[in-house]
Amino acid sequence: xxxxxxxxxxLSFAIGSLICINPASAATPGPAGFDNSKxxxxxxxxxxxxxxxxxxxxxxxxxxxxxxxxxxxxxxxFQDDNADSIRIKFEDGExxxxxxxxxxxxxWTQIQKEHSEPVLKVVFISPRRK
Numbered sequence: 001x002x003x004x005x006x007x008x009x010x011l012s013f014a015i016g017s018l019i020c021i022n023p024a025s026a027a028t029p030g031p032a033g034f035d036n037s038k039x040x041x042x043x044x045x046x047x048x049x050x051x052x053x054x055x056x057x058x059x060x061x062x063x064x065x066x067x068x069x070x071x072x073x074x075x076x077x078f079q080d081d082n083a084d085s086i087r088i089k090f091e092d093g094e095x096x097x098x099x100x101x102x103x104x105x106x107x108w109t110q111i112q113k114e115h116s117e118p119v120l121k122v123v124f125i126s127p128r129r130k
Contacts, residue, residue: 045106048084055111055118063120064106067099078107078120087119096125103128 045062055061065080067088073095078088089112105128109120 047082048078048080048086049082051086051111051120052084052118057111057113057118059111060123061109061111061120062106063109064104066104067101070101075119087117089114089119089121091121094122098128099125100128 045064048063048065051061051063063078063080065078067076068079068085069077071077071087074090074092076088076090077085079085088107088109106126107120107122108124110123112119112121
């Protein structure tokens with residue numbers, strides 16, 4: 001029998017702790033984000049075809065491919081991995097000095113409509129990819 005001066009909250013805490021102990025919970029794995037054995041390849045970036053079909057003025061898109069042709073100092077023709085092409089626009093002075101044709105790049109771009117035709121304005125360009 002409990003003594004009357006024994007604090008009841010200590011007894012409640014002790015009983016509650018015993019009830020909450022679950023031996024099965026010790027074997028539960030952590031969050032799936034920390035399971036490196038289930039690594040999945042990242043999804044492919046946007047395609048030119050998808051941008052032309054679904055892209056809206058002001059949308060951003062990650063693209064991967066090559067610069068196929070130089071139009072002038074600001075515009076290039078870009079070709080994605082599916083061989084679909086679109087015009088790429090660089091702002092004044094933003095063309096990398098080592099930009100090369102037929103070399104693979106990743107680019108973060110913004111869709112802009114010029115004369116009702118979509119053009120991708122370069123926001124960020126990766127170093128050359130092999």
